[in-house]
Amino acid sequence: MKDSTPLDSKQVRGLVLLYTGDGKGKSTAAFGQALRAAGHKLRVCIIQFIKGMTTTGELKAFQKLSENVEFYVKGSGFTWLESDKEKLREISRQAFAFAREKIMSGRYEMVVLDELTYLISYGMVAEDEVLELIRNRPAGLHLVITGRNAGKNLIDAADLVSEVKMIKHPYTSGITARKGIEY
Secondary structure (H helix, E strand, O other): OOOOOOHHHHHHOEEEEEEEEEOOOOOOOOOOHHHHHHHHHOOOEEOOOOOOOOOOOOHHHHHHHHOOOOOOOOOOOOOHHOOHHHHHHHHHHHHHHHHHHHHHOOOOEEOOOHHHHHHHOOOOOOHHHHHHHHOOOOOEEEEEEEEEOOOOHHHEEEEEEEEEEOOOOOHHHHHOOOOOOOO
């Protein structure tokens, strides 16, 4: 049964959802949003900016679960380990240009920019460029952004902001990353 309630302009406008903070679960929340959207047959594009060294569980799952989701890993791995900062900057710029093209294509109802805030906080992409992309995105596009240290301007530009706070993490007890939990 289709809802016949007329949509006003606020319902038609896509939302910007931001998951930030120092706790684990930001990407997981974004993937939950993507899964929910795909369940309603919305076209979703997910772009990961940092991960890149291993095949993640989320990539494998989305490849199997939904024909409505495109998933791209554009990072070179954990950026803070990269010694060639100029190479890292170029990879980041290319990844952001790729994201801009996907966002502006008009082919999607939702785009997830996983770990985008790192590109801003590491100076790989200017916050103004991100804010401009948010302002100029197609009207109905939902944009989901994740990562630590979201700045005030990015927070102000978002419609929904959730902060994930770390209270306890297995890393602090010496427990290493686990398949299906961290990746």
